[in-house]
Amino acid sequence: MIKKDHWYKGGVWYALDVETFQDSDGDGTGDFQGLISRLDYLATLGITCVWLLPFYPSPGRDNGYDVLDYYNVDPRLGTLGDFAALVQEAKERGIRVIVDLVVNHTSVQHPWFQEAQRNKNSKYHNYYIWRETKPEESHAAPMFGDEEDDIWSYDEQAEQYYLHRFYSHQPDLNIINPDVQEEIHKIMGFWLALGVAGFRIDAAHILVQNDEQESSAHFYELLEDMRAFVNNHSKDCILLAEATGPPEVIGEFFEDGNRMHMSFNFLLNQYLFHAMALQEAAPLKKGLELLPHTPESCTWLNFLRHHDELTLVDLPKEKQHEIFDAFAPEENMRIYGHGIRRRLAPMLDNNRQKLELIYSLMFSLPGTPLIQYGAEIGMGEDLSLPGRVSVRTGMQWMNIENGGFSTAPSQNLVRPVISDGEFGYEKVSVFAQQQDNHSLLNWMERLIRIRRQCQELGRGVWVVVETGHKAVFAHSCALHKTLVAFHNMSDEPVTVSVPSIMQEAQELIELFNDQTYDTPDDKLVLGPYGYRWFRLSAVMQQSQVIT
Numbered sequence: 001m002i003k004k005d006h007w008y009k010g011g012v013w014y015a016l017d018v019e020t021f022q023d024s025d026g027d028g029t030g031d032f033q034g035l036i037s038r039l040d041y042l043a044t045l046g047i048t049c050v051w052l053l054p055f056y057p058s059p060g061r062d063n064g065y066d067v068l069d070y071y072n073v074d075p076r077l078g079t080l081g082d083f084a085a086l087v088q089e090a091k092e093r094g095i096r097v098i099v100d101l102v103v104n105h106t107s108v109q110h111p112w113f114q115e116a117q118r119n120k121n122s123k124y125h126n127y128y129i130w131r132e133t134k135p136e137e138s139h140a141a142p143m144f145g146d147e148e149d150d151i152w153s154y155d156e157q158a159e160q161y162y163l164h165r166f167y168s169h170q171p172d173l174n175i176i177n178p179d180v181q182e183e184i185h186k187i188m189g190f191w192l193a194l195g196v197a198g199f200r201i202d203a204a205h206i207l208v209q210n211d212e213q214e215s216s217a218h219f220y221e222l223l224e225d226m227r228a229f230v231n232n233h234s235k236d237c238i239l240l241a242e243a244t245g246p247p248e249v250i251g252e253f254f255e256d257g258n259r260m261h262m263s264f265n266f267l268l269n270q271y272l273f274h275a276m277a278l279q280e281a282a283p284l285k286k287g288l289e290l291l292p293h294t295p296e297s298c299t300w301l302n303f304l305r306h307h308d309e310l311t312l313v314d315l316p317k318e319k320q321h322e323i324f325d326a327f328a329p330e331e332n333m334r335i336y337g338h339g340i341r342r343r344l345a346p347m348l349d350n351n352r353q354k355l356e357l358i359y360s361l362m363f364s365l366p367g368t369p370l371i372q373y374g375a376e377i378g379m380g381e382d383l384s385l386p387g388r389v390s391v392r393t394g395m396q397w398m399n400i401e402n403g404g405f406s407t408a409p410s411q412n413l414v415r416p417v418i419s420d421g422e423f424g425y426e427k428v429s430v431f432a433q434q435q436d437n438h439s440l441l442n443w444m445e446r447l448i449r450i451r452r453q454c455q456e457l458g459r460g461v462w463v464v465v466e467t468g469h470k471a472v473f474a475h476s477c478a479l480h481k482t483l484v485a486f487h488n489m490s491d492e493p494v495t496v497s498v499p500s501i502m503q504e505a506q507e508l509i510e511l512f513n514d515q516t517y518d519t520p521d522d523k524l525v526l527g528p529y530g531y532r533w534f535r536l537s538a539v540m541q542q543s544q545v546i547t
Helices: 032-037 037-045 080-092 111-118 123-127 178-193 217-233 246-255 266-278 282-290 318-328 352-362 387-391 430-434 440-453
Strands: 013-016 049-052 096-101 152-155 160-163 198-200 238-241 263-264 300-301 367-373 461-465 473-477 484-486 494-497 508-513 523-526 529-534
Touching: 032 037, 032 080, 037 080, 037 440, 080 096, 096 160, 096 178, 111 123, 123 178, 123 440, 178 217, 198 217, 198 387, 217 238, 238 367, 266 300, 266 318, 266 352, 282 473, 352 440, 352 484, 352 529, 430 440, 440 508, 484 523, 523 529
Parallel strands: 013 049, 013 367, 049 096, 096 198, 198 238, 238 263, 263 300, 300 367
Antiparallel strands: 152 160, 461 473, 473 484, 484 529, 494 523, 508 529
């Protein structure tokens, strides 16, 4: 077994879709060469790992998650050679590349499924889950209930029903079939050979279920086999689970440290937005209390928004509606009955104080921070686009036609670039914000720079610090030094007592804040949506209670 380090516990991640990031040849679609041309921008921003959304050949009915070929790239985006060049160029800039592993399902146009339809005696027929008659009851509802009314569809050619937890054009793979598991290993080995640093396991919580029983042990064995495979074939490859659910379910993906290295922190994300909606710290504390234990080799990937909806599925209905009222008051802003299809900046009314507060929170919480492409400049959404495509518009690089994303005629763009209004490329672009010392982009660069200097935030022991004020959330992270961060969730200035750990510290340095404050004595002042980070020389013990 190859010994690994824990590189994924530090640094800052960036999520992007190649087709909407940068077009290099003027055909209206972003490509790998375009992305390569922007690597210096990502390196300067401070990004250490890029997560690429699916780039495989696909009919394109589900943003590339309907995979047609696991061993190639979409020809619109370039070639395998272009992909290999991207990985190498990124490596030279200290950036790793993570890719999506979409093995819950394939496209109906995948050769495996087409052979399965034609021949029941083919080994590929058992790559999928079939029934002679449609089950009378299913334990699960379709993932996209607004668009699908069942998880079983009849195939005329095979004369059988097949399972699909997502769309009917995405038949589920039979992952307990040893042949399918061998294919998964082959796929992973192929991309590892091209230099990827890990895999985001798409719909991991669905991957460990079937229609008869949930979360069976033999389904989790697949995750352990995947972990063993990457351990034996790479010194730095990691597995990242996209998984929602209650704490006891999410904890299964870590187990004793022999399954996933990381998991998206959906639970904390939902409670964080509830705290923002109420302007109170209690929901955030609750979310942290609910998080399952992470083994020493595991950690969370924290995020605010990414390419999908902001899901609220793990919250009670009344909490969902409180968040809807605050951030998605119109029905067109919501999706699937429990999600929001908006980007962060418009959700927060493009309020700079709120944006800084929530990013300061996310970057200081236990785990590794992830930024969605364009979030660093405060891009908006296009609610005239269908479904989740509303947050997947072209990257806004300059205040020129198509935002500098492409030189193609606007009608030929793979996705529109937002034009006009508060979030149009005429006002919101990388170039414009690089010229403005007080821009959100320059503030984000500073935040990332400070975060990367504070390894205790990604690797240390964390404890909630009680402040006695309902609007103030404070916590500490300790490794070689201790960092204590304070966040005022309300739109009013507040004053709280300085905790004893700060009063007793031999050295106290304020690293980051929203404005100029006096050095704290026995009281600490926070402005509206204010935040302050302090670094101490004292190292906190895990069992220490902070007052």
